[in-house]
Amino acid sequence: KQEVTQIPAALSVPEGENLVLNCSFTDSAIYNLQWFRQDPGKGLTSLLLIQSSQREQTSGRLNASLDKSSGRSTLYIAASQPGDSATYLCAVRGNTGGFKTIFGAGTRLFVKA
């Protein structure tokens, strides 16, 4: 059974810092991994999607990496801004057993101005 863990659970940083959010998963038989952002009271917004054959994806100040063999992904945010404050969720889709997508509990980020 796939389990997805995100560390840290919460993070507070001053504006301008570069930061790394971590996601680990127990079953390396994945189809893809997706990072989302969720603002309070809102839905989930897709940030980056990494297919199982890829090692990383970049979008603006965001860079996500994937290491299937070690069951890890990281989301790197460069030059953080107060507008980056949100909860970041990692979602892993398996490639067996119905292709379920399992979410981590998220990392709550607060960027101080």
Add this chain to the structure above:
Amino acid sequence: DAGVIQSPRHEVTEMGQEVTLRCKPISGHNSLFWYRQTMMRGLELLIYFNNNVPIDDSGMPEDRFSAKMPNASFSTLKIQPSEPRDSAVYFCASTEGPRGGGELFFGEGSRLTVL
């Protein structure tokens, strides 16, 4: 594209009442997912459909919950009878591809409060 559309956005009901949540996936997407989000349990996958067929409903908490997808553009999640512990935000998501391997897009959610 309008994105994944869910209704109602908010629902307040009394224990024992029937609740029906609705979802319209993105046109062309043939996989649809229902999730429930609570503070205690995070995001839980309830059920998912591929080409309108339920593939995995192992996350449906109990028989009070049922989901249907009568066509490619509409799905419902029904709770009958509702209980206070069903209070949560229910999300619908869709993705393209026969194996549902593409990017997952979420609706804004339906916030359910059962009194």
